Amino acid sequence: MAHFRLTFVLMAFAILFTGIAIPEDQDTAEGGTIIGDIQDTTLLENYLSGVRVVFVKADGAEFETHSDKDGHFERAGLPAGQYVVNIYKPRYEDRLGKPVTVIDDGRHYVPLTMNISKSPDDNSNRGGVLRFRAHNRTKPGGPMEGLEIIITGTVGVDPPVVTGISDAYGQYRSDRLSPGTYIVTLIKNDYHVVCPMTVHPDKITNAGISLSIPNKNTDANITPAPESDWSNVKNVIHGRIHEMIPLWPTLSDVKVVIESADRIVFSDTTNADGEYECRGLSAGRYLISLHKDGYIEKKGMPLIVTNNGNHSLWVTEEGMFVSYAVVADGSVFKFTHGMRKK
Numbered sequence: 001m002a003h004f005r006l007t008f009v010l011m012a013f014a015i016l017f018t019g020i021a022i023p024e025d026q027d028t029a030e031g032g033t034i035i036g037d038i039q040d041t042t043l044l045e046n047y048l049s050g051v052r053v054v055f056v057k058a059d060g061a062e063f064e065t066h067s068d069k070d071g072h073f074e075r076a077g078l079p080a081g082q083y084v085v086n087i088y089k090p091r092y093e094d095r096l097g098k099p100v101t102v103i104d105d106g107r108h109y110v111p112l113t114m115n116i117s118k119s120p121d122d123n124s125n126r127g128g129v130l131r132f133r134a135h136n137r138t139k140p141g142g143p144m145e146g147l148e149i150i151i152t153g154t155v156g157v158d159p160p161v162v163t164g165i166s167d168a169y170g171q172y173r174s175d176r177l178s179p180g181t182y183i184v185t186l187i188k189n190d191y192h193v194v195c196p197m198t199v200h201p202d203k204i205t206n207a208g209i210s211l212s213i214p215n216k217n218t219d220a221n222i223t224p225a226p227e228s229d230w231s232n233v234k235n236v237i238h239g240r241i242h243e244m245i246p247l248w249p250t251l252s253d254v255k256v257v258i259e260s261a262d263r264i265v266f267s268d269t270t271n272a273d274g275e276y277e278c279r280g281l282s283a284g285r286y287l288i289s290l291h292k293d294g295y296i297e298k299k300g301m302p303l304i305v306t307n308n309g310n311h312s313l314w315v316t317e318e319g320m321f322v323s324y325a326v327v328a329d330g331s332v333f334k335f336t337h338g339m340r341k342k
Contacts, residue, residue, distance in 0.1 A: 032106040033076040038067050038087060041113045041203045041318055043129055043175070047071025048114060051089045058082040080104045084246065091117050097246020098320060113318060115203070127176035128199040130184070134170040134209045143170030144211060148187040153180060183302055186313075194285075194302040195324055197315050210312045234331045235305050237278040241270050241290065244321040244338040250274025251339060254292040258303065260284065283307045295339045309333060 034055060038048045051067040058081055067073040085098040092114040100110050130151060134144035147166040151174055166172045177199045186193045186209055197205055239256065242248045256276045258266040265286070266278040286303040301324070309328025317323045317338075325336040 030104070031076070031078045032080060032102040032104055032108060033074065034078060034083075034085070034100060034102065034108045034110055035072070035074040036085075036110040036112055038071045038073065038112045038114060040092070041115050043202060043204065045204070048089060048092070051087050051092075051114070054086045054088070055083045056086065078102045085110055085112070087112055087114060089114060093117055095320065099247065113320065115318060127178055128201055129204040130174045130177060130182065130197055130199060130207065131204055132166065132172045132184075132186075132207045132209065134166050134172075134186070134188075134211065136211060143168065144188060144209075145170060146188070147172070147209075147211075149174075150185040150187070151177070152183045152185070153178070191311065192304060192306070193311055193313055194304045195313055195315060195326070196298075196301040198317065198323065200317070203318065206316045208314050208316075212310050235279075235281045235283070235307070235333065236331060237276075237281060237305075237333045237335060239270075239276045239278075239335040239337065241274045241276075241337045241339060242322075243295075244317070244323065244340045248321075251292060251295075254290055254295075254339070257289045257291075259287045259289075281305045290337060290339060292339065295341055298337065298339065305333060307331070 036053075038051050038053075039045045040048055048071050049067055049069045051071075051073070053065050053067065053073045053075070055063045055075060055078060057063075057079065061079070063075055063078055065073050065075040080103050081101075083100050083102055084096070085100060086094065086096045088094050093116075095112060095114055098110060098112060100108055102108060132149060134147045136142040136144050143166075145166055145168050147170070149164045149166065149172050151162040151164075153160045162174050162177070164172045164174065179199050179201050182197050182199060184195050184197050184207070186195075188211055191211055193209065193211075195207065197207060199205060237258075241251045241254045241256075243251055250270075251274045252270050252272050254270040254274070254276075256266070256268055256270065257264055258278055258281075265281065268276055268278075270276050283306050286305065287300045288298075288303045289300060290298040306328065308330060310330070312325075312327040314325040315323050321338055322336060323338040327334045
């Protein structure tokens with residue numbers, strides 16, 4: 001009998017031991033980690049402590065943490081999947097909907113910014129900043145020193161023209177510009193890239209540009225080809241328009257007009273996916289306008305089409321929303337535009 005009891009105890013122990021060991025041999029993924037830093041969008045770019053950071057999974061599950069005294073946050077153990085990141089702090093505007101994909105054992109860096117809440121009686125007209133960073137596409141991460149930058153103000157914007165040269169790190173910054181819309185021209189060798197940028201009071205608008213050293217014709221100043229010759233021209237523009245809110249929904253039924261110096265060369269509306277396509281543009285300068293009821297109109301934005309294009313450029317407002325971007329690859333130009341509700 002004693003022998004039976006001993007055998008039973010040993011069998012029970014073996015079963016218990018086996019039950020503990022099995023999970024150790026199985027896949028025990030512990031999720032991923034999101035880390036980041038939070039700054040305000042003032043000219044001082046202060047790091048913000050005590051920000052409530054909420055990670056919302058696609059299935060509705062929520063996880064959260066707070067930023068430390070240096071504006072840094074970290075949340076481990078997040079199950080793999082799609083998330084949006086929302087941040088909250090008293091006296092600051094909520095920032096909602098920064099998307100991120102978490103993978104098991106991954107560490108995902110998500111920098112964030114916040115705007116100070118503006119009181120209704122604050123009618124100040126303080127200046128803002130345009131900041132640039134340029135890289136060489138043929139040398140990944142290589143800064144582009146000596147990039148000429150010309151910032152031209154639209155009517156009524158003071159100062160009307162600001163010029164500068166990128167430094168050894170490919171950077172240039174223009175401080176205290178009056179709020180308004182500017183036309184920025186970036187020149188290096190045979191490149192001549194133009195983009196619109198908006199300056200907001202006490203905020204920073206960022207732009208990045210990636211260029212390669214050209215070895216083909218990229219002259220954007222030539223006269224557009226006569227209409228009879230357009231059948232031989234292959235430059236194509238693929239455009240997509242988004243609303244500048246979290247999750248970036250696309251906008252259908254946006255009227256898109258592209259004009260040359262003397263006439264309209266393209267006019268259409270975006271489809272259900274917010275897309276439009278224009279074929280047959282010769283190298284040259286154009287203006288593009290976007291109109292949709294209930295949204296702030298974008299009128300007369302510069303557009304440069306080059307033969308054998310090979311560059312990319314993007315403009316980010318408030319550290320989160322892309323307001324303008326272009327990727328030029330040979331004869332194909334992919335544009336992204338952002339629009340805001342009135």
